[in-house]
Amino acid sequence: MRSGMAEDLKINDQLVVPDSELRERFSRSSGPGGQGVNTTDSRVELSFDVERSHSLSDEHRQRLLERLAHRLTGGVLTVAASEHRAQLSNREAARDRLAALLREALAPPPPPRRPTKMSKGAKQRRLQSKKHRSAIKQLRRGAHD
Template sequence: MAEDLKITDRVVIPDSELRERFSRSSGPGGQGVNTSDSRVELSYDVERSQAIPDELRDRVLERLGHRLTGGVLTIAASEHRAQLANREAARERLAALLREALAPPPPPRRPTKMSKGAKQRRLQAKKHRSAIKQLRRGSHD
């Protein structure tokens, strides 16, 4: 199953840069839950990777800084009973996380002023609402 992980058209992580660790899962498994190592921990060293271009690496390190431990991103998957399914889930999750971190930042917001008409409509709606609530009040004399 050793194949490269495609993140974007420009970024493909070679399988040699991914490390997998297997352990016993606490999730579903029936009789085999205590005997099979179905939990997968997928680790990827973002800091030392040659797959990510330098200009994009800084963006990834900044956006995923809270998830990195010594520059290494680790994803754990244990939701399936089969080790192969957990391996696929971990790879998909890693790809989605990196794809999101590699995305360019959104364009800066240009602040705009509220138009006079919009301001008047807003104030009119507030006055109307206030009048409705005023009518609900009974005279408490």
């Protein structure tokens, strides 16, 4: 199934997905491509089994399963690349895309927002501005009302 590029996929400083947990499938790309389009399997599908991976901690696995639930099929995350004519370029693009997806899903959630109160001075300025606008509009009405 593999030829040549047996290399682990580095997601971040803490996580590296071993090459043995990645599956590649090759097929023909659709669209124009000249004479070679019917003979070269340049489209690449890269799959990573999130549910059964040994390289993920329980915390990482849980976070990935929650955040990527809409992208998973049976616990497997699949990414396809067919934008390049060369299979090697599509393999690199698929690996980059998979790493970026996993990196984004593993990022810690943002800190919760602390609600803040409007200061008294800001309230007064806002009300003063509204009164001023109201007065201007009152003057526009004229005496014919």
